Amino acid sequence: MAAIETVDLRKTYVSHKKSPGVIGAVKSLFTREKTEVEAVKGVSLSLEQGELVGFLGPNGAGKTTTLKMLSGILYPTSGTASVLGYTPNERRPEMLRQISLVMGNKMQLWWDLPAWDSFVVLKELYEVDDAKFKRRVDHLVEALQLTDKIHTQVRKLSLGERMKCELVAALLHSPKVVFLDEPTIGLDVVSQKRIRDFLKELHEEDNCTLLLTSHYMQDVQELCDRIIVIDHGSVIFEGTLQDLSRRFSDSRRLRLTFEHPVEAADLLSFGTVVSLEENVALLDIPRSQVAAVTSAMLSRFQVSDVSIEEVDIEEVVRSLFTEGK
Ligand SMILES: Nc1ncnc2c1ncn2[C@@H]1O[C@H](COP(=O)(O)OP(=O)(O)O)[C@@H](O)[C@H]1O
Ligand SMILES: [Mg+2]
Incomplete structure (x- = not known):
């Protein structure tokens, strides 16, 4: 019961x-x-x-x-x-x-x-x-x-x-x-x-x-x-909260580590640059374009590591509750 x-x-x-x-x-x-x-x-x-x-x-x-x-x-x-x-x-x-x-x-x-x-x-x-x-x-x-x-x-x-x-x-x-x-x-x-x-x-x-x-x-x-x-x-x-952010967040945050330092200007065409420090960049990318953007970046830059960050749940919930309401 x-x-x-x-x-x-x-x-x-x-x-x-x-x-x-x-x-x-x-x-x-x-x-x-x-x-x-x-x-x-x-x-x-x-x-x-x-x-x-x-x-x-x-x-x-x-x-x-x-x-x-x-x-x-x-x-x-x-x-x-x-x-x-x-x-x-x-x-x-x-x-x-x-x-x-x-x-x-x-x-x-x-x-x-x-x-x-x-x-x-x-x-x-x-x-x-x-x-x-x-x-x-x-x-x-x-x-x-x-x-x-x-x-x-x-x-x-x-x-x-x-x-x-x-x-x-x-x-x-x-x-x-x-x-x-x-x-x-x-x-x-x-x-x-x-x-x-x-x-x-x-x-x-x-x-x-x-x-x-x-x-x-x-x-x-x-x-x-x-x-x-x-x-x-x-x-x-x-x-779960994780399911919620997966379902409702329409962007993904990529963490990229480059072999050599890059310029923010070089990244702009790939997504929204959240931060860039030396060789590490955080980039927000529309969910539907993650695969395409990742492969484009891999062919353009020498990337030593790439991972998808957890999305900020607070942000997801906030946008869920304010969107068009
Ligand atoms: N005693 C009441 N009489 C009339 N409307 C009410 C009363 N209590 C709540 N409401 C209305 O019912 C809806 C749900 O309210 P509530 O259950 O308090 O929502 P929440 O707790 O999620 O903020 C709201 O539109 C609120 O204005
Ligand atoms: Mg209440």
Whole structure:
């Protein structure tokens, strides 16, 4: 059984337009103009237990909506979802005890209390026994290097510290499935790295299933075995990051080492010169012309080595998400 599975999952938000002003308000009592947003349009995906999958897409693609349906916060308009064999929107306690949703831009901890107080309430809610709770919190707090922070009022913590406390709160019941929606958004580089390392460790230790959205390609590159890309509510790609760059990048980067120094001017007709240092040149070439250009260069210059560089994934994703949108 897959840990997470959806078939043709859809969500259409319906809201009622309100015209501004008093007259508008009165008018809308009688004629309610509906606006519909098709946020998720038939998403089918499947994650095995223990997978760590990146869920990527531009703003407004439908990622958060999908995660909310998967964690039972939102009802799908149609289609089915199954998490650990349960239907999320039924919100069965057995399911809720085994899943978690972490949202980077929405705090769940009580602002005016120390995080510890929230942990204790959650412990009761999830019915975690005392010994286990203590072990788990100690472990999480240590892994996140939070030790001296959990007894401070949440409002007095830095954004990074707050996010770490959120993670402890979300994970103290040892969920089997964790949905992470932009867990590192807006954090400084050091906190981002700490959280990334922490998630890697958590995944190894708990063998939990993680579905992660992030705008930071480094999170995705370091953590995810597989990615699913969604755009305008539909899945447009599933595979590894490498597959993605192969599929969507329309150029290849050649690294050429010449026997003798060459001039940039001599290379211009072959492609875009990215860099040229002494005998080594980096050249971007349209994907369809790689073979032709390579052989042309080999006959024109004395080349001692040629290789194709990995394409910059961040660049690929950026162009994928901005092209003609
Ligand atoms: N509560 C809501 N009511 C109406 N439209 C919404 C609501 N929440 C999100 N949307 C719209 O649904 C689409 C998908 O949003 P969202 O799932 O938040 O995307 P993402 O997380 O990928 O940025 C967007 O067009 C957004 O404006
Ligand atoms: Mg979102």
